[in-house]
Amino acid sequence: MPVLHEVSRSFPFSARVAAVALAALALTACGKGEAPAAHGGGGKMPAPEVGVVVATPGDVGLLVELPGRLEASRVSEVRARAAGILQKRLFREGSDVKAGQPLFSIDASPYEATLRSAEASLARAEANVVQTKALAERYKPLVEANAVSKQEYANAVASWKQAEADVGVARASLTTARINLGYATVTAPISGRIGRALVTEGALVGQGEATQLAVIQQINPMYVNFTQSANDVMRLRRALDAGLFKRAAGGEAASVRIVLEDGTEYPQEGKLLFSDLTVDATTGQITLRAEVPNANGNLLPGLYVRVRLEQAQLTNAITVPQQAVTRTQQGDTLMVVDAEGKVSTRNVKISAGQNNRWVVLDGLKAGEQVMVDGFQKLQMMPPGTPVKAVPWQPAAAASAAAAPAGGAPAKPAANEPAAKQ
Numbered sequence: 045m046p047v048l049h050e051v052s053r054s055f056p057f058s059a060r061v062a063a064v065a066l067a068a069l070a071l072t073a074c075g076k077g078e079a080p081a082a083h084g085g086g087g088k089m090p091a092p093e094v095g096v097v098v099a100t101p102g103d104v105g106l107l108v109e110l111p112g113r114l115e116a117s118r119v120s121e122v123r124a125r126a127a128g129i130l131q132k133r134l135f136r137e138g139s140d141v142k143a144g145q146p147l148f149s150i151d152a153s154p155y156e157a158t159l160r161s162a163e164a165s166l167a168r169a170e171a172n173v174v175q176t177k178a179l180a181e182r183y184k185p186l187v188e189a190n191a192v193s194k195q196e197y198a199n200a201v202a203s204w205k206q207a208e209a210d211v212g213v214a215r216a217s218l219t220t221a222r223i224n225l226g227y228a229t230v231t232a233p234i235s236g237r238i239g240r241a242l243v244t245e246g247a248l249v250g251q252g253e254a255t256q257l258a259v260i261q262q263i264n265p266m267y268v269n270f271t272q273s274a275n276d277v278m279r280l281r282r283a284l285d286a287g288l289f290k291r292a293a294g295g296e297a298a299s300v301r302i303v304l305e306d307g308t309e310y311p312q313e314g315k316l317l318f319s320d321l322t323v324d325a326t327t328g329q330i331t332l333r334a335e336v337p338n339a340n341g342n343l344l345p346g347l348y349v350r351v352r353l354e355q356a357q358l359t360n361a362i363t364v365p366q367q368a369v370t371r372t373q374q375g376d377t378l379m380v381v382d383a384e385g386k387v388s389t390r391n392v393k394i395s396a397g398q399n400n401r402w403v404v405l406d407g408l409k410a411g412e413q414v415m416v417d418g419f420q421k422l423q424m425m426p427p428g429t430p431v432k433a434v435p436w437q438p439a440a441a442a443s444a445a446a447a448p449a450g451g452a453p454a455k456p457a458a459n460e461p462a463a464k465q
Contacts, residue, residue: 090432091429091430092418092421092429093418093431093432093434094381094419094422094431094432094433094434095417095418095434095435095437096414096415096416096433096435096436097364097368097414097435098412098413099362099404099408099409099411099412099414100362100410101362102361102362102363103357103358103360103361104357104358104363104403105299105354105356105358106355106357106358107353107395108272109303109350109351109352109353110271110272110332110350110351111270111271111349111350112269112271112302112334112348112350113268113269113270113348113349114266114267114344114345114346114347114349115267115346116263117262117263117264117266117335118236118262119260119261120233120234120236120260120261121258122147122232122233122238122256122257123254123255123256124150124227124230124249124257125230125254126227126250127248127249128150128154128248128249128250129246129247130149130243130244130247130249130257131151131245132149133147133148133241133244133245134148134149135147137238137239137240138237138239138240140235140238141232141235141237141238141260142232142235143232143235144232145232146229147231147232147257147258149228149229149230150228150230150250152225152229155224155227155228156225159218159222159225161221162214162220165217165218166211166218168214169207169210169213170211176200176203176204176206176207177204180197180200180204183196183201184197232260233260234260235260236260236262236263237260237261237262237263238258238259241258242257242258242259243255243257261345263338263344263345264337264338265336265337267317268300268302268333268334268335268349268351269331269333270331270332270333270334271331271332272329272332273328273330274323277330280355280356299313299314299315299352299354300313300314300315300316300334300336300351301314301351301352302343302349302351303350304347305347305349310336310342310349312338314336315335316334318332318333319332320332362403363401363402363403363404364401364404364416365400365401365402365416365436365438366401366402368414368416369394369402376392376393376394377390377392378408378414380408380413380415381414381431381433384430385431385432385433386430387415387422390408391407392405393405393407416436417436
């Protein structure tokens with residue numbers, strides 16, 4: 045230190061000031077030369093990639109989704125037509141029954157006695173016919189020989205005819221007695237699934253009125269009743285007449301799909317049966333009915349569902365994935381990417397389509413690029429930032445393409461280090 049101090053004292057003050065200035069300039073020059081290297085040389089961020097689909101026209105079925113309620117195709121109330129004490133239930137509650145199957149047994153003793161009395165009355169009437177007929181036949185040659193008067197012969201013939209009429213009355217009474225005896229065994233009027241018994245053994249039924257005993261419902265096929273606004277129906281018919289839409293294949297409705305309460309779609313397709321001819325004065329709705337197969341019994345009467353109905357087909361229509369459309373109370377919008385990578389918001393008019401896609405009725409042209417993915421990237425960028433459009437792939441297809449053929453993630457080779465997490 046004493047030596048350095050002595051050396052510094054040997055230089056003039058002006059020389060020392062010039063040396064310090066040169067050192068500062070050198071440090072400043074070094075700092076400016078290293079700054080570009082810190083930013084990689086260019087200093088410009090790459091354009092964010094966004095997934096797009098190209099608007100391509102085609103024929104698309106025009107779907108509407110309407111609320112509906114399931115109903116059994118046939119419903120029969122099992123009632124007691126014979127008065128008496130219910131003796132036995134002959135079915136298992138909640139099971140499937142066949143038409144004509146015995147369900148309940150009512151005390152038949154009074155009806156059996158009535159049947160025996162009707163049989164005896166018929167036998168007496170038939171015997172009276174034999175007697176009166178023989179008398180009339182015996183009087184016939186006698187009246188020709190004037191052995192008996194014509195009045196006596198006419199009375200004999202009238203008695204014979206009256207006896208034959210009595211036989212007819214007795215036979216009708218016997219038939220009625222047999223029918224009433226048959227009512228003592230209550231049978232199923234239709235095939236279907238029967239519910240719980242509404243009466244128990246020992247109850248007096250059919251006294252003064254036909255007591256309801258149970259209900260049978262035929263649930264294969266099922267009916268689904270739903271309503272549609274009369275204005276929508278009239279607007280659709282005007283569009284069909286104007287040639288904007290064409291009728292769906294197969295008539296007024298090509299297909300009817302049922303969406304259950306949990307959001308799943310019923311696998312079997314139904315068909316539209318009819319549309320009501322009148323409009324409900326209170327709601328302005330038209331009632332429609334469709335028939336849906338239900339062989340497995342998964343659909344139950346009274347269940348609320350949603351009905352997807354294809355009423356028409358739109359020619360040269362453009363469809364986009366549902367996630368590309370933003371729906372608000374002010375309207376529906378989507379984002380379009382032009383050839384220069386600029387993104388613009390477009391107001392569109394949409395309708396329900398198929399396979400999780402919206403049908404764009406207005407606001408989009410063929411060949412335009414619709415942004416489907418990458419919205420979060422734009423939120424982090426300044427407004428007006430250009431983007432790089434890449435073809436969009438659904439999540440399922442993208443994950444399948446990224447996964448190896450074996451389905452498991454590939455393992456690094458023995459001499460290759462694993463990728464850093």
